[in-house]
Amino acid sequence: MEAGIVSYGAYVPRYRITPTEIGRVWGADGESMGQSLNVHRKSVPAPDEDTITISTEALRVALIRGAIDPQQIGAIYVGSESHPYAVKPTATVVAQAVGATPHLTAADFEFACKAGTAAIQTCLGLVGAEMVRYGVAIGSDTSQGAPGDALEYSASAGGAAFVIGRDHVIARVEHTVSYTTDTPDFWRREGQRYPSHSGRFTGEPAYFRHETECAHHIMEVAGTTPADYRHVVFHQPNGKFPQRVGKQLGFSESQMRYGLVTPYIGNTYSGAALIGLANVLDHAGPGERILVVGYGSGAGSDAFDLTTTDEIAKFDRSFGRPVQSYLDSGVELSYGVYAKFRGKIHMGGS
Amino acid sequence: MSIARFWRETPRRYNLGGSKCTNCGTAYFPPRSVCPTCARHRESIGKMVPFQLSGEGEVYSFTTVHEPAEGFEMQVPYVLALVRTVEGPMLTGQIVDLAPEEVRIGLKVRATFRKLREEGKAGVIHYGYKFAPVEETAVRPPGGSRTAVGTPATPEGDRAPA
Numbered sequence: 001m002e003a004g005i006v007s008y009g010a011y012v013p014r015y016r017i018t019p020t021e022i023g024r025v026w027g028a029d030g031e032s033m034g035q036s037l038n039v040h041r042k043s044v045p046a047p048d049e050d051t052i053t054i055s056t057e058a059l060r061v062a063l064i065r066g067a068i069d070p071q072q073i074g075a076i077y078v079g080s081e082s083h084p085y086a087v088k089p090t091a092t093v094v095a096q097a098v099g100a101t102p103h104l105t106a107a108d109f110e111f112a113c114k115a116g117t118a119a120i121q122t123c124l125g126l127v128g129a130e131m132v133r134y135g136v137a138i139g140s141d142t143s144q145g146a147p148g149d150a151l152e153y154s155a156s157a158g159g160a161a162f163v164i165g166r167d168h169v170i171a172r173v174e175h176t177v178s179y180t181t182d183t184p185d186f187w188r189r190e191g192q193r194y195p196s197h198s199g200r201f202t203g204e205p206a207y208f209r210h211e212t213e214c215a216h217h218i219m220e221v222a223g224t225t226p227a228d229y230r231h232v233v234f235h236q237p238n239g240k241f242p243q244r245v246g247k248q249l250g251f252s253e254s255q256m257r258y259g260l261v262t263p264y265i266g267n268t269y270s271g272a273a274l275i276g277l278a279n280v281l282d283h284a285g286p287g288e289r290i291l292v293v294g295y296g297s298g299a300g301s302d303a304f305d306l307t308t309t310d311e312i313a314k315f316d317r318s319f320g321r322p323v324q325s326y327l328d329s330g331v332e333l334s335y336g337v338y339a340k341f342r343g344k345i346h347m348g349g350s
Numbered sequence: 351m352s353i354a355r356f357w358r359e360t361p362r363r364y365n366l367g368g369s370k371c372t373n374c375g376t377a378y379f380p381p382r383s384v385c386p387t388c389a390r391h392r393e394s395i396g397k398m399v400p401f402q403l404s405g406e407g408e409v410y411s412f413t414t415v416h417e418p419a420e421g422f423e424m425q426v427p428y429v430l431a432l433v434r435t436v437e438g439p440m441l442t443g444q445i446v447d448l449a450p451e452e453v454r455i456g457l458k459v460r461a462t463f464r465k466l467r468e469e470g471k472a473g474v475i476h477y478g479y480k481f482a483p484v485e486e487t488a489v490r491p492p493g494g495s496r497t498a499v500g501t502p503a504t505p506e507g508d509r510a511p512a
């Protein structure tokens with residue numbers, strides 16, 4: 001496959017809250033909750049941030065880093081489960097905000113946490129078929145758990161944008177495969193504010209089965225074993241699941257080191273695996289093989305077998321912040337301010 | 351503000367689309383069709399071209415707002431600033447991602463894309479530029495030493511730009 005990643009950018013909002021602080025309000029032991037999830041802090045969007053603003057910030061960074069003329073973008077797809085409008089695309093606002101309009105196609109993707117990886121696959125097809133010069137795939141979310149629900153300890157906000165093209169590719173896509181079944185592990189019905197999940201069911205038959213089956217499948221297609229990869233990135237709804245699935249598949253801690261970001265920023269849903277990949281690319285030199293296996297409830301996994309090229313040594317990462325700086329920094333909020341920012345306080349009136 | 355008016359101003363609010371006089375080189379935001387800087391204004395007619403500001407600039411002056419405008423109740427107190435862009439034009443905008451007490455004259459800022467306001471719960475959402483402090487963007491070289499993931503990071507608080 002000739003097409004690959006030409007540029008990328010990530011964005012995580014500035015605010016953070018700890019599981020200890022969330023547990024304090026709900027009379028739960030938030031500290032041990034955080035430890036059992038391996039989530040130490042999660043990101044919180046400011047009141048004026050949403051999936052559209054996060055996507056735009058991530059893409060602006062990617063376009064400047066890659067010196068890409070926005071008018072050469074032929075497609076923008078934004079994957080999210082928290083699009084600000086039920087009807088009216090996120091992608092049109094993002095396209096306008098980066099100066100890519102009007103000669104392009106744009107659409108929103110939805111598939112729980114894997115809508116962003118599905119968007120990358122679609123862009124690979126369009127670019128590979130030479131229908132567009134550049135395709136943009138974004139995974140971004142400002143997800144919420146119901147107050148007091150287990151999800152509230154991890155659901156966070158952030159996103160990453162990937163520009164797919166054929167020239168100056170920094171990471172070649174050797175293979176991509178998917179694994180999809182009808183599995184009701186997590187959902188949100190129209191009009192419902194918070195998602196529902198089937199408790200423990202979200203583990204084995206859902207996340208673990210899809211991640212491992214998809215990982216096995218791509219390594220079979222590629223003729224590789226875990227030892228062939230320098231880095232591996234899994235979907236990371238918490239910090240524990242990806243560690244466990246990595247161990248089951250035979251990957252070491254050092255292979256997972258850069259791809260695991262959820263312990264420091266929480267589960268950014270559609271952004272999670274993609275911010276992990278952005279962190280890997282922040283640290284990668286030429287000739288490094290990367291395995292990415294995303295996951296979305298409902299359920300499916302998309303896997304990518306990538307190899308960085310010599311172009312990555314020349315890639316200009318100086319604009320925008322490296323992912324590591326988002327993992328290290330942030331302003332911690334009290335639960336009260338967090339609830340205000342996230343619209344969890346009933347304001348009276350209508 | 352009406353949806354139609356907001357929509358017409360989209361290039362300005364989303365992309366900082368101004369204009370530039372090709373006769374004397376002065377940049378304007380909002381865009382102008384005649385250059386007031388040229389000694390003979392009419393010499394600029396037909397020589398004004400669309401020009402996009404980079405969004406880089408510094409705080410020229412600012413005020414902290416405690417009585418919020420409608421729709422800004424969640425953000426009080428917030429800072430409104432006059433930002434002198436590197437291209438010259440002065441813009442008014444909100445400063446985000448920095449505590450009001452940390453804002454100062456001369457602070458380097460960069461335009462960021464944010465929600466400006468929502469027309470109630472069912473209405474349209476307006477987006478546009480605000481300004482955030484320019485963060486340090488030091489990038490570690492590939493293979494550089496760092497804390498291994500899996501070791502809990504100690505929250506280090508905000509790293510305000512120096």
Ligand SMILES: [Zn+2]
Nearest residue numbers: 371374385388
């Ligand atoms: Zn002039």
